[in-house]
Each structure stands twice: as C-alpha cells, then as structure tokens.
Amino acid sequence: MEQDSSTLNEQLSHRAPHDAAAVLAEVPDDTAAQALLAMNPMLAQQILHEMDNEKRCAVLAAAPIEKAHQWMHNQQYPEDSVGWLMEPPVAVFRPQMTIRETIQALAVLTKKAFITYGYVTDEKNKLLGVLVMRDLMLGDPDKTLSEVMWTRVFTLKPDMSLTEAMKASVNRHFPVYPVCDHEGRLIGLVRGQNLFEARAIEISAQAGTMMGVEKEERLSTPVFRSLTLRHPWLQINLLTAFAAAAVVGMFQETLDQVLILAVFLPVMAGQSGNTGCQALAVALRGMTLGDVQGQEKRLVIKEGVLGLLNGCLVGLTAALGMWGYASFKGYDQALMLGLVVLMAMVASCVMSGLCGAAIPLILKRLGTDPATASSIFLTTATDIVSMGMFLGLARWLVL
Numbered sequence: 001m002e003q004d005s006s007t008l009n010e011q012l013s014h015r016a017p018h019d020a021a022a023v024l025a026e027v028p029d030d031t032a033a034q035a036l037l038a039m040n041p042m043l044a045q046q047i048l049h050e051m052d053n054e055k056r057c058a059v060l061a062a063a064p065i066e067k068a069h070q071w072m073h074n075q076q077y078p079e080d081s082v083g084w085l086m087e088p089p090v091a092v093f094r095p096q097m098t099i100r101e102t103i104q105a106l107a108v109l110t111k112k113a114f115i116t117y118g119y120v121t122d123e124k125n126k127l128l129g130v131l132v133m134r135d136l137m138l139g140d141p142d143k144t145l146s147e148v149m150w151t152r153v154f155t156l157k158p159d160m161s162l163t164e165a166m167k168a169s170v171n172r173h174f175p176v177y178p179v180c181d182h183e184g185r186l187i188g189l190v191r192g193q194n195l196f197e198a199r200a201i202e203i204s205a206q207a208g209t210m211m212g213v214e215k216e217e218r219l220s221t222p223v224f225r226s227l228t229l230r231h232p233w234l235q236i237n238l239l240t241a242f243a244a245a246a247v248v249g250m251f252q253e254t255l256d257q258v259l260i261l262a263v264f265l266p267v268m269a270g271q272s273g274n275t276g277c278q279a280l281a282v283a284l285r286g287m288t289l290g291d292v293q294g295q296e297k298r299l300v301i302k303e304g305v306l307g308l309l310n311g312c313l314v315g316l317t318a319a320l321g322m323w324g325y326a327s328f329k330g331y332d333q334a335l336m337l338g339l340v341v342l343m344a345m346v347a348s349c350v351m352s353g354l355c356g357a358a359i360p361l362i363l364k365r366l367g368t369d370p371a372t373a374s375s376i377f378l379t380t381a382t383d384i385v386s387m388g389m390f391l392g393l394a395r396w397l398v399l
Contacts, residue, residue, distance in 0.1 A: 009038050017043065019222070021050035024059070033063040040194050045074055045084040070188065082165045083158035085195060086179050086188025091118040095128055095146035099139045102131070116176045119186055120149045127153060127178055127186045155180045156190060163290050165195055233376065240380035247384050251391035254399060260326055261394055264318070264341060265387060271314055272348035272386040276378045279303040279356025284374070287360060300357045307353025308346065315345030333398050340393045348386035355381045 008027065012020045012035060024032040024047065036044040036059065048056055048071060060068040066088040077083025090113045093102055102118065109115060118131030129149030139148050154172060156165050156179045169177060169192065177195070179188040248255075248265070255262055283299060286292040292299055323338035331337065359374050359381070 008035050012039065012047075017046035017050045018225070020047045021055075025051070025055050029055075029058040029062040032059045037063065037067065040197055041074075041085045041087060041190075042194065042197075045071065046079070049075070049079075073187070077158050078161075080162050081158065082156050082160045082162070082179060082190055082195075083188075085162075085190045086158065087190070089119060089178075089186050089189055091115045091131075092125075092186065093118060093120055093131070093145055095120050095122070095144060095149070097145050098141065099136055099143050099145070099148065100141035102145060103136060103141075106136075118145075119178060120145050121186055125185045127155065127180050127184055129153060130178070153178065157182065158187060162195065165190075167290055169195065237376050237379075240376065241383075243380060244383035244387060247388045248391070250388075251395060254391055254395045258331075258337075258394060258398060260322075260329060260331060260337070261391065263325070264322060265390070267318060267321075268341075268344060268348060268386040268390045269383050271318070271345060272352040272382040273379060275307055275310055275349045276352035276356040276382045277375065279307070279353045280360065280374060280378055283357045283360045287364065292361075296361055300354060300361075303353035303357040304350055305353075307350040310353075311346035311349030314349070315342040318342070318345050336398055337394070340390065340397055344386065344390040344393050347389045348382070351385045351389075352378075352382045355385075 008023075008031065012023060015023065020043075024035065027035075032055075036047060048059070051059065060071060063071070070086060070088045074084050074086050091106065091109055093105070097105075106115065106118070117133075118136070119127060120129040120131060121127055129145070129151045130153050131145060131149055135148045154169075154174070154177065156168070156177050158179050158181065160168075165177075173192070175192055177190045177192065178186055179190055181187050282303070283292065286295075286299065319338040319342040322341040323334050326334035326337045355378055359377050363374060
C-alpha cells in the first residue's frame with residue numbers, strides 16, 4: 001500500500017487539478033484523502049474544488065476531522081489567496097499555562113503533527129504571542145507562557161493574495177506563518193515553503209495564459225481536453241484576424257496602385273507587435289510583483305513615451321529601407337513613401353506601447369486574469385492600428 005500511495009502521489013504531482021480529480025475519483029476515499037494530505041495545500045484545495053459533490057463529501061469524511069474542517073473553511077476564500085493554503089492550527093496554548101505543562105502537551109502533540117512554533121491565544125482565540133522551542137527548553141519550568149512568548153507577531157490575513165503575502169514575508173524567512181482574521185483570531189497556519197511553491201506554480205502558468213492556454217493544462221492533460229481548453233481561444237483569434245484583414249481590404253485599391261506597400265506590411269505589424277509585447281511583459285511583471293498598484297497612469301504614460309522614442313528610431317531605419325527599395329524599383333515618390341513609413345511606425349509604436357500597458361489593466365478592472373489571452377487582444381490591436389495607419393497615410397500622401 002505504501003508503494004501504491006507513493007506512485008499515486010507522483011502521478012498526481014504531474015497532473016492539472018481537473019485531471020487529478022478524475023484520477024482520485026477511481027480510488028478509495030481514504031486513499032484519496034491521504035493523497036491530498038501529502039501535497040501542497042493549494043493543489044489539494046484545487047483538486048477538491050474540481051471533484052463532484054458526492055466524491056468531495058466522501059473524501060472529506062475519510063480525512064482527519066480537523067483537516068476536513070480546514071479544507072471546508074478554506075473554500076470561502078478566493079482561489080489565489082492565503083486562505084486556500086491554510087492548515088489547521090496546532091500547538092495552541094493559553095497564556096497562564098506553565099512551561100512544564102506546555103512541554104508535556106507538546107510531547108503528545110509532536111507524535112501526530114510536525115510542530116515548529118507554539119501559539120498563545122486567549123479564550124476568544126485571539127493570538128497573543130508565539131512560542132519558540134528554544135525558549136521553552138531553556139526556560140524556568142514554572143514560568144507562564146505569557147512571560148516567555150514573543151508578542152510582536154507577524155501574521156497573514158486569509159484574504160491576502162499570494163503576491164501580497166509573498167512580498168510581506170519575503171524578508172522574514174519564517175518556516176511557518178500564523179493566519180489571523182481581521183479581529184486577530186488565529187484561524188490557520190501557512191508554511192513558507194507552501195506559500196512560495198504555490199506562487200511559483202501561478203507564475204509558471206502565466207506564459208501560457210497570455211496565449212490562451214489555460215492554467216490547469218499540463219503535459220499529462222488528455223489530448224481532447226487540451227483541445228477543448230485551447231480551441232475556443234483560437235476561434236477568437238481567428239475572428240480578430242478577420243478584423244485586421246478587413247482593415248487591409250479597405251485599402252485594396254491603394255495596394256493595387258502602389259504594390260510596394262504590401263512588402264512593408266509585415267514590417268509594420270512585426271515592429272508594432274514587438275513594441276506592444278515588451279510593454280505587456282513589463283505590465284504583467286509589475287502586476288505580479290505588486291508594483292503597479294496606484295501607478296497605473298504612470299505605467300501607461302511611460303510605455304507611450306517609450307513607444308514614441310522607439311518608433312522614431314526604428315521608423316528612421318525602416319524609412320531609409322523603404323526609400324532605398326522604392327528608388328531601386330523606380331518609384332517616383334520614393335521619398336514620400338519613406339516619410340509614410342516613418343510616420344506610420346511612430347504612430348503604431350506609440351499605440352502599441354499604450355495598448356500593451358492598458359490591456360492587462362483593463363482585464364483586471366473587468367475582474368478577469370490580466371494574463372488571460374492578453375497577447376491575442378494585443379496582436380489584434382497592433383495589427384489593426386499599424387496596417388490601418390500605414391495604408392491610410394499612403395492613400396493620403398502618395399495617391
């Protein structure tokens with residue numbers, strides 16, 4: 001059974017929550033409960049969330065009562081919050097207890113749980129202090145806990161996002177953090193390793209969500225489920241591509257008269273797209289690290305200015321390229337075509353920078369994941385603006 005349990009845990013560690021829930025649906029309830037106990041609390045909570053109600057209730061009934069209660073309590077908090085990482089509080093004592101009584105209690109508790117710190121609470125479960133094992137071992141056995149506890153306690157809130165919690169704790173390096181509600185009552189514990197591990201999993205999924213790949217998809221996800229997760233975004237991307245194609249179609253007459261413009265369409269789209277992706281990457285990184293909060297306007301302005309400067313520099317290079325190529329092909333208005341490329345490149349890069357910064361902010365304001373398919377929307381915006389600006393200026397200045 002031990003080997004089977006180890007194999008199951010290894011199998012679950014490589015699966016997305018939905019797929020892991022499907023695997024656990026085929027195993028006995030007590031085995032499923034033990035598997036969830038052995039994994040990161042965030043992943044365990046996600047897998048429970050994906051189970052059907054009947055299986056979830058059966059697994060909760062098979063788990064230790066304090067753990068089952070904690071799992072059910074954690075569900076009331078947002079998925080990417082500290083609340084989903086909470087484990088049941090252990091080694092909780094009253095301030096009037098002596099060191100001798102506490103050590104005797106710990107001797108029993110350590111047989112059932114891994115204990116790093118002790119916690120002192122009052123009758124209402126309000127956290128008063130933290131106990132360090134060294135102080136208990138070396139202290140006077142007759143002293144009360146109120147005399148040896150550390151009263152300056154760093155705590156987390158259950159509704160804090162993982163990013164907020166990570167930033168708050170990154171310089172503290174405590175192995176375990178107490179979690180208290182807004183009234184100061186101890187409601188759970190979060191291990192530092194689990195906190196940073198959960199955040200690393202979230203960050204690793206960001207690159208995929210930018211391209212319409214769902215966070216839960218893993219290498220082991222079945223092909224058909226991967227298809228159902230990805231394909232809707234590809235259909236959306238196709239519709240947005242039609243929008244960009246429609247813009248080019250509006251200038252079909254212009255392209256027929258000045259065929260050389262078609263050669264530079266990929267150049268315009270590529271440069272503006274890269275500019276937008278750079279701005280998008282900076283915006284998403286800032287949102288992940290919490291640097292953007294309250295600085296949204298500054299972010300958009302900065303990326304717009306960078307788009308202007310980059311547009312001028314690459315626009316000059318592209319304009320020289322257009323002038324040289326048009327002159328070689330014998331076009332009379334080669335200089336004007338170079339000016340069109342310069343103006344269109346500057347305008348496109350400015351808009352791309354603004355869109356790259358604004359799109360994730362807008363998605364967040366709408367209550368969705370800022371990274372979700374953001375590059376799909378960005379590509380559409382940059383293609384429409386760059387091609388429309390380029391062909392529109394050509395029609396106005398050249399024809």
